[in-house]
Amino acid sequence: MKIVEQVPIYVFAGFILKQIQGVNDSQCHNDVIKTAELVENCPVTQIENDIATLRKACHLIPNECPTFEYHCVVNRFFNGTYEVCAPIKQIVLWLCTEFNKGGGVIQGSQHEKGFCRSCPVVYDSNKSYEFPECYDRVIRDVENISIKKEYQEFSTGFVNTETSTGSTTPDSATEEIVTKKDYYYIWLCSIV
Structure with missing residues (x-):
């Protein structure tokens, strides 16, 4: 061959x-x-x-x-x-x-x-x-860290970071950085 x-x-x-x-x-x-x-x-x-x-x-x-x-x-x-x-x-x-x-x-x-x-x-x-x-170079400012789960729940006006174990720690698998302005915008809109 x-x-x-x-x-x-x-x-x-x-x-x-x-x-x-x-x-x-x-x-x-x-x-x-x-x-x-x-x-x-x-x-x-x-x-x-x-x-x-x-x-x-x-x-x-x-x-x-x-x-x-x-x-x-x-x-x-x-x-x-x-x-x-x-x-x-x-x-x-x-x-x-x-x-x-x-x-x-x-x-x-x-x-x-x-x-x-x-x-x-x-x-x-x-x-x-x-x-x-x-x-x-790692920035650990908690106010600048958000999670996609918050964006998904944004439309309900309620941000829930509870896991199935009942803890209130964020799901680190979906972390992402947002600016403080975006963070406060999410917070303000969730109040309204």
């Missing part, structure tokens, strides 16, 4: 393999999301990172991922930081590592604050503690 005749077979086999792998990827993303936890601060030294890695114990959590390693990274809006167990990704082109909770993935930041002067051109995502400049 000539090499030209084998190409469609390899392409088809690769497509099938990717589809099978895609099923596992979907489950992996769900497993990653389950471990995500908003935290006030991330480790910025090797020792702090080692302690946090032992505390989170990602290696003990059942999952369908190829690897499951501790990460502490910014979220995609740069308004919070997450501890999460996830596969290690190679981050390229001097970007901060971010966690996209909606997709359940660790990735290079797509945010305008995502460029990192101290980051190398390529590094492993679980080494983001070595580049604290990314954490320094």
